[in-house]
Amino acid sequence: MLKGKNINFFLKTIRGHVKNNLELYDVKYEFTHDRIYIHYQEQDEEAVIAKLAMIPGIYSISVIYNAKPNIEDIIKVSIEVLDKHLTDKDRSIKIDTKRADKSFPLKSLEFTQKVAPEILRQMDRDVLVDVHHPDQTLHIEIRRDQTFIYLNQIKMMGGFPYGVAGKGLMMMSGGLDSPIAAYLAMKQGIEVELIHFESTPLTPLESVQKVIDLAKILSQYTKKGKIVCHMVPFIDIHTALLKDIYDPYIITVMRRMMYRIAENVAKSNKMMCLLNGESVGQVASQTLESMRAIEEVTVMPILRPLITYDKIDIIEIAKNINTYKTSIKPFNDCCSVYVPRNPVTKPRGYMAERYEQKLDFSLVDKAIEHMITIEITPQTNFEINAYGFAVKDAYEAYLKEGSETLD
Numbered sequence: 001m002l003k004g005k006n007i008n009f010f011l012k013t014i015r016g017h018v019k020n021n022l023e024l025y026d027v028k029y030e031f032t033h034d035r036i037y038i039h040y041q042e043q044d045e046e047a048v049i050a051k052l053a054m055i056p057g058i059y060s061i062s063v064i065y066n067a068k069p070n071i072e073d074i075i076k077v078s079i080e081v082l083d084k085h086l087t088d089k090d091r092s093i094k095i096d097t098k099r100a101d102k103s104f105p106l107k108s109l110e111f112t113q114k115v116a117p118e119i120l121r122q123m124d125r126d127v128l129v130d131v132h133h134p135d136q137t138l139h140i141e142i143r144r145d146q147t148f149i150y151l152n153q154i155k156m157m158g159g160f161p162y163g164v165a166g167k168g169l170m171m172m173s174g175g176l177d178s179p180i181a182a183y184l185a186m187k188q189g190i191e192v193e194l195i196h197f198e199s200t201p202l203t204p205l206e207s208v209q210k211v212i213d214l215a216k217i218l219s220q221y222t223k224k225g226k227i228v229c230h231m232v233p234f235i236d237i238h239t240a241l242l243k244d245i246y247d248p249y250i251i252t253v254m255r256r257m258m259y260r261i262a263e264n265v266a267k268s269n270k271m272m273c274l275l276n277g278e279s280v281g282q283v284a285s286q287t288l289e290s291m292r293a294i295e296e297v298t299v300m301p302i303l304r305p306l307i308t309y310d311k312i313d314i315i316e317i318a319k320n321i322n323t324y325k326t327s328i329k330p331f332n333d334c335c336s337v338y339v340p341r342n343p344v345t346k347p348r349g350y351m352a353e354r355y356e357q358k359l360d361f362s363l364v365d366k367a368i369e370h371m372i373t374i375e376i377t378p379q380t381n382f383e384i385n386a387y388g389f390a391v392k393d394a395y396e397a398y399l400k401e402g403s404e405t406l407d
Contacts, residue, residue, distance in 0.1 A: 013057075078140065115140075162221070192275065196230070
């Protein structure tokens with residue numbers, strides 16, 4: 001679907017991502033215009049497929065079997081592939097031949113017409129030929145030195161290569177929605193960094209651990225296998241909100257303060273947008289009126305990948321990418337630890353601004369100043385089980401030495 005000069009840039013990006021993901025395996029590559037042929041060791045097949053499944057921009061993969069470029073061996077291997085992979089539900093097949101080697105004596109259609117009856121006759125089971133709506137398609141690709149034969153196309157992530165759309169900052173909680181929003185943004189080619197607002201001791205340390213564990217999962221989809229997470233100490237702002245803001249407007253003003261901080265961090269790191277996990281009408285702060293009142297404090301574009309998703313759809317994706325079990329752990333973040341009894345569902349920006357006049361806005365600068373930025377990989381193995389982020393030196397020592405070394 002891509003046209004123009006973008007094609008080569010996209011292909012180059014995704015080839016680099018594939019090489020990064022498979023650098024630990026004994027593989028060789030053949031690059032064509034819109035395909036990558038990967039030669040791998042048979043014992044690595046499962047691991048290679050799992051790695052490719054985490055690369056945005058790959059639509060599908062197929063496991064290819066090799067045959068000699070002669071009719072007898074092609075028929076033999078084709079039957080082996082069909083007998084191995086056809087299921088009880090597969091009642092019809094189509095044979096599709098591609099003659100990459102134009103010196104081969106038979107044209108593609110002629111070859112299919114010649115081998116199809118023999119393949120059907122020698123198979124261990126009865127199947128029909130259906131050229132319009134087959135249950136499975138057997139692909140035969142005749143090359144000069146060998147023939148590629150494959151059946152199944154395994155659906156991958158799809159989308160666009162990671163990073164081709166620019167960089168965005170994901171407002172990350174430990175819930176179900178924000179990691180899925182980050183995943184979908186990454187799938188569309190956005191390079192994602194995370195920002196999390198933590199309020200220990202008002203919120204449990206385990207909520208921070210959830211974010212780190214979710215970031216470890218998301219890091220597997222990045223080009224270099226790592227993701228940046230900015231941890232913002234929000235406790236002073238949180239305390240001031242609970243003390244000074246009119247109860248129904250607490251969440252609205254809280255979100256406005258978060259957006260101010262996030263936009264500042266995004267601009268400082270040359271990012272192009274903010275991202276969040278909002279879905280229309282899911283909670284009081286996600287009505288259209290709330291979104292409008294909250295985002296009035298920013299000028300940067302705000303993307304909401306889940307804006308029209310049902311919760312059931314979000315849960316299904318969470319289960320597929322293995323974030324679900326982590327997200328449902330019962331540890332609240334600062335947006336959910338305190339919910340007003342009657343939160344306003346149609347807030348007005350000018351009203352929120354009036355209540356904000358009671359706040360000390362130097363707290364925003366203070367939170368940014370004491371923000372901690374960490375780089376998370378799938379191998380990140382520290383746990384937040386003793387200390388929060390209120391004291392920067394203590395946390396950095398924790399990362400370096402381990403909790404048992406701290407007084």
